[in-house]
Amino acid sequence: MFPIEHVLFLAALLFSLGLMIIIIKRNTIMILLGIELMLNASNLNLVAFNNLMPEKMDGQIFALFVIIVAVSEAAVGLAIVLQVYQYYQTSIPDSVSDLKE
Amino acid sequence: MQSNISYSLFFEICLLLATTLPLMSFLFSLAIAEKYSWAVSITAPFLLLISALSSLVVFFSVLDEQPYQFAMAWMVVADQTFSAGVFVNVLAATMLLVVTVISFLVHLYSIGYMAGDAGFRKYFAMLGLFTFSMIAIVLANNLLIVFVGWELVGFSSYMLIGHWKEKPEAARAAKKAFVLNRIGDAGFLVGLMILWTHQGSFDISTLDAINGFSEWQTAASLCIFCGVTGKSAQFPLLTWLPDAMEGPTPVSALIHAATMVAAGVYLMIRIFPFFTPTALDVVSIVGIITSLIGALAALGQYDIKKILAYSTISQLGLMVTAIGSATPDAAFIHLFTHAFFKACLFLAAGSIIHSLHHAQHQFHTHFDVQDIRNLGGLRKKLPVVFAVFLLAGSSLAGLPFFSGFLSKDAILTGLVTWAGPDTSWKWLVVMGAFAVTFLTMVYTFRMIWIIFFGSEKKTSGVDLPESPVVMQVPLLILATASLWIIISWNPFINTRWINPALVHSWNVTILSVIWVLVALAVAYRTRNRASQLKIFLHAFYLDHLIEWNIKNVAMKFVGMASRIDKKLIDPFLHGTAYAQVLVAHVTGWFDRALVDGTVNGFTSFVRGVGSVTRSFQDGKIQLYIFWSIFTIIIFLIWTLL
Numbered sequence: 001m002f003p004i005e006h007v008l009f010l011a012a013l014l015f016s017l018g019l020m021i022i023i024i025k026r027n028t029i030m031i032l033l034g035i036e037l038m039l040n041a042s043n044l045n046l047v048a049f050n051n052l053m054p055e056k057m058d059g060q061i062f063a064l065f066v067i068i069v070a071v072s073e074a075a076v077g078l079a080i081v082l083q084v085y086q087y088y089q090t091s092i093p094d095s096v097s098d099l100k101e
Numbered sequence: 102m103q104s105n106i107s108y109s110l111f112f113e114i115c116l117l118l119a120t121t122l123p124l125m126s127f128l129f130s131l132a133i134a135e136k137y138s139w140a141v142s143i144t145a146p147f148l149l150l151i152s153a154l155s156s157l158v159v160f161f162s163v164l165d166e167q168p169y170q171f172a173m174a175w176m177v178v179a180d181q182t183f184s185a186g187v188f189v190n191v192l193a194a195t196m197l198l199v200v201t202v203i204s205f206l207v208h209l210y211s212i213g214y215m216a217g218d219a220g221f222r223k224y225f226a227m228l229g230l231f232t233f234s235m236i237a238i239v240l241a242n243n244l245l246i247v248f249v250g251w252e253l254v255g256f257s258s259y260m261l262i263g264h265w266k267e268k269p270e271a272a273r274a275a276k277k278a279f280v281l282n283r284i285g286d287a288g289f290l291v292g293l294m295i296l297w298t299h300q301g302s303f304d305i306s307t308l309d310a311i312n313g314f315s316e317w318q319t320a321a322s323l324c325i326f327c328g329v330t331g332k333s334a335q336f337p338l339l340t341w342l343p344d345a346m347e348g349p350t351p352v353s354a355l356i357h358a359a360t361m362v363a364a365g366v367y368l369m370i371r372i373f374p375f376f377t378p379t380a381l382d383v384v385s386i387v388g389i390i391t392s393l394i395g396a397l398a399a400l401g402q403y404d405i406k407k408i409l410a411y412s413t414i415s416q417l418g419l420m421v422t423a424i425g426s427a428t429p430d431a432a433f434i435h436l437f438t439h440a441f442f443k444a445c446l447f448l449a450a451g452s453i454i455h456s457l458h459h460a461q462h463q464f465h466t467h468f469d470v471q472d473i474r475n476l477g478g479l480r481k482k483l484p485v486v487f488a489v490f491l492l493a494g495s496s497l498a499g500l501p502f503f504s505g506f507l508s509k510d511a512i513l514t515g516l517v518t519w520a521g522p523d524t525s526w527k528w529l530v531v532m533g534a535f536a537v538t539f540l541t542m543v544y545t546f547r548m549i550w551i552i553f554f555g556s557e558k559k560t561s562g563v564d565l566p567e568s569p570v571v572m573q574v575p576l577l578i579l580a581t582a583s584l585w586i587i588i589s590w591n592p593f594i595n596t597r598w599i600n601p602a603l604v605h606s607w608n609v610t611i612l613s614v615i616w617v618l619v620a621l622a623v624a625y626r627t628r629n630r631a632s633q634l635k636i637f638l639h640a641f642y643l644d645h646l647i648e649w650n651i652k653n654v655a656m657k658f659v660g661m662a663s664r665i666d667k668k669l670i671d672p673f674l675h676g677t678a679y680a681q682v683l684v685a686h687v688t689g690w691f692d693r694a695l696v697d698g699t700v701n702g703f704t705s706f707v708r709g710v711g712s713v714t715r716s717f718q719d720g721k722i723q724l725y726i727f728w729s730i731f732t733i734i735i736f737l738i739w740t741l742l
Contacts, residue, residue: 023727031723093722 007048014041028081028091032074039070108169112162115155116169116189119201120236122152127229130222138222142212145225149205149232156194156201163194170306172242181301188242188305192433196239196367199440200360204232206575207355210448213572214351214455220264224349227264231257231356238364243303244293244325247368251289251332254361255282261356262348274344281341285331292324305372314377322380326369326387333365333417336391340644342414343398346406350451353406358413358447359440366420366436370429385425389533392418394643396540400547404471405450408548412497412541413443419512419537422530428515434588435512438496438504441587445493445579452486452568452576453479453552460563473548478557482565485573487553489580496583498545499538499617504587506617509538514609535616542620543627 014037021034043063050059085091126148130141163169172186189197208228215224234253241247263275296303299317311318329335334342345357356362369376369384376384395415402408416439423432457470468475480487496503499510516534520527567573717728 019730023723023730094720097720 004048004051007044011041011044011048014038014044026092026094028084028093029078031093032077032081035077036070036074039066042066108162112159112169115158115162116187119152119155119159119197120187120233120240122148122155123201123204123229123232123236125229127226127233130226130229133222135222141222141225145229146205146208146212148229149201149208152232153198153201153205156197159189160194160198163189163191165191168193168306170242183245184243184304185246186242187240189240192367192371193239195433195437197236199437200232200235200239203359203440203444203579204228204235204355206578207351207444207448210354210451210572210575211349211351213569214451215349224261224264227257227260228352228355231261231361235360235364239367242305244296244305244308244372245303247305248286248289248293251286251328251364254356254364255279255286255332258282258345258356258361261352262345264349264352265347268347270344271347274341274347278341278345281338282331285328285338288324288327288330290328292321292328295321295324308372309374311375318375319377319379322376323383325372326376326380326384329365329369329421330387331365333362333421334391334414335365335387335418335421336394337643337647339391339394339414340647343407343410346404346410350406350447350454353410354444354447354451357410358443362413362417363420363436363440366417366424366432369421369424370433370436373424373429376424381425381427383425385422385527385530388418388421388423388425389530389537390418391415392422392537393533393540394418396537396544399544400540403474405453405473405476405548405552406447406471408473408544409443409446409450412544415537415541416443416497419509419534422534423512423515426516426519426527426530428512428519431508431511431515435508438508438583438588441579441582442493442496442503442505445489445576445583446497448572448576448579449486449490449493452572453483455568455572456483456486456565457563460565464563466563473551475558476552477555478553479565480553483567485567485576489576490549490553492580493583494545494549498542498621499613500621501614501617502585504583504585506613507585507588510610510613513538513613514606517606517609538613538616539620539623542617543624546621546624 018034018037018041021037022031025031025034043066046059046063046066048059050057050063081091084096088096090096126145129144129148133140168188168190170186170188172184175183175185177183187193208225211224211228215221218224231254234250234257237250238247238254241250259275259279262278263271265271266275293303295317296308299321300308300311302308331338342357342362346353348357392415395411395413395418399408399411399415402411416435420432420435420439423429423435453476454470457476461467461470470476492503496505499505513531513534516531520531568576717724
């Protein structure tokens with residue numbers, strides 16, 4: 001077993017990368033990918049902290065939930081992106097500005 | 102309000118009637134329709150008759166009694182109260198009697214004289230206004246009211262001189278009288294201001310009670326005398342009076358012989374104690390100069406009314422001299438007698454003019470009826486006027502047994518007493534006064550001789566109608582009043598009839614009798630030698646002198662004033678204006694830059710803050726996320742450290 005800190009550092013790195021992708025990338029699909037990355041970083045954390053109390057399965061169960069929620073969210077998000085693309089012929093959120101001003 | 106208990110209600114009613122009925126006459130004559138203007142010829146003399154009778158009652162009530170006083174607050178300016186009221190002593194009552202009686206007689210006479218005149222109503226209205234304002238001067242208890250009356254008589258005199266305003270000479274004469282009177286009145290007004298500054302009161306009774314003499318009193322009394330100079334036609338403002346003869350003759354009799362021109366003399370007598378010895382010296386010198394100029398000018402005139410006008414100036418000068426010699430009582434007696442005989446002379450001259458005008462209409466001839474060179478031998482054609490003229494003329498000349506003799510005697514006695522035994526300049530004044538009485542005799546004789554004696558000139562071919570009765574009655578009454586009996590029972594001594602305390606000197610009386618008889622003899626010897634001196638005809642060129650003065654001195658002065666205005670005052674004003682504009686610009690800059698700038702600065706600051714804040718929410722989702730995360734990180738750092 002390698003120490004927990006390594007896992008935590010990896011998770012933090014993944015989370016930061018995901019956040020950076022969300023902020024920097026223009027395309028909606030890339031933003032959704034960033035979100036997935038951040039969810040996986042949190043999953044990594046849940047699994048790592050579960051190792052401190054192995055007799056309980058809370059962390060692993062929660063990770064499963066998060067994976068399920070992430071799948072649903074990705075499905076809904078992609079659906080919205082598809083609809084938006086059909087209507088506006090673009091998937092860049094900044095160009096969709098009908099409600100502004 | 103205060104009044105004396107010793108006077109009955111009847112007296113007060115009479116006083117009120119005497120004062121207000123002329124005003125009623127004025128208002129009635131103004132209000133009545135042109136169609137009924139004949140009614141004025143009944144109402145106006147009737148109202149004046151009642152007024153005259155009432156003043157007779159007033160006169161006899163006041164005689165030998167305490168003066169009647171009545172005053173009430175007129176107006177309050179700041180904390181100063183101006184009062185209005187009457188102060189009736191024997192002097193005022195006598196003057197009131199003179200004014201109302203002569204005014205009544207002139208009203209009566211005017212019915213005949215002005216018959217058929219287009220301005221009949223206006224004429225009687227103005228006579229009423231004049232009489233009322235004259236009474237105001239006579240009775241008023243303070244100088245402010247006197248000044249108001251003073252201006253009103255000036256105005257009505259102006260209206261009446263210019264009664265025949267179609268005649269350019271009449272309009273010009275009216276204007277001249279008005280302007281010269283204004284010059285005098287300016288002095289009067291200054292005098293009133295000085296008086297108010299030092300005394301704080303215009304009351305005549307307090308004025309007479311001032312003890313001691315001071316410098317300001319001399320100044321104030323000389324300023325008031327300046328007003329008298331204008332109104333009473335004294336040197337150098339005397340030239341308006343001869344020109345004023347352009348008015349109707351009854352007006353000349355009432356205003357320019359008997360009453361208004363005497364108002365100045367009356368005022369000086371009324372406030373006599375106020376005059377300082379220095380002022381009185383000036384007064385006596387001005388008086389004697391006027392008197393001599395008037396008498397000499399009367400000698401050179403050919404117009405019958407102008408002779409009388411210059412004679413009036415001369416007699417007024419004599420009264421003023423008498424005041425200057427500190428004998429106001431003598432001056433008043435002369436004023437009193439002069440009012441009657443001079444009014445009589447004027448009305449008689451008016452009768453001659455009236456008759457001749459009518460005759461001219463009948464016979465279609467034309468000549469100047471006022472020029473005595475055209476008349477002559479009228480004693481047979483107009484016997485009544487001749488008799489009247491002779492009586493009043495004798496009184497004017499100062500023959501014994503006439504009122505003029507007594508009053509002149511009083512003046513001469515006063516002058517001799519005043520001059521004293523020592524030789525001084527005062528004896529020049531006395532000699533001047535004697536010369537004036539001599540000249541008076543000469544010009545009166547000359548006038549009567551040329552008009553009534555000798556051969557007829559231009560009147561020989563015409564038939565002269567006698568004047569109507571309404572014109573003869575006033576003449577006869579006034580002629581009777583020229584006899585000595587009007588002021589004294591004794592034809593040589595002033596008895597207690599009007600004035601008790603007058604010095605009498607037999608020396609002077611005898612001297613003046615001899616003097617007058619000598620003058621009569623000289624006048625008879627020189628009766629046909631007409632004085633050809635132009636200087637007399639033009640009254641020493643006083644008019645020309647004034648005109649020259651206005652043309653050269655006054656216009657130069659005006660030019661200088663205008664240059665000073667342009668050179669000094671205008672640049673100063675312009676400089677001030679520029680400075681003001683500059684200050685305005687500075688203020689404007691200050692307003693724009695600092696006041697507006699502060700406000701604008703605030704708004705742009707707020708706008709800047711707003712736009713900065715707004716820039717956080719420009720609809721970019723990822724920026725929102727960035728800012729939220731950024732904030733959370735800041736927050737975490739803040740809490741954890």
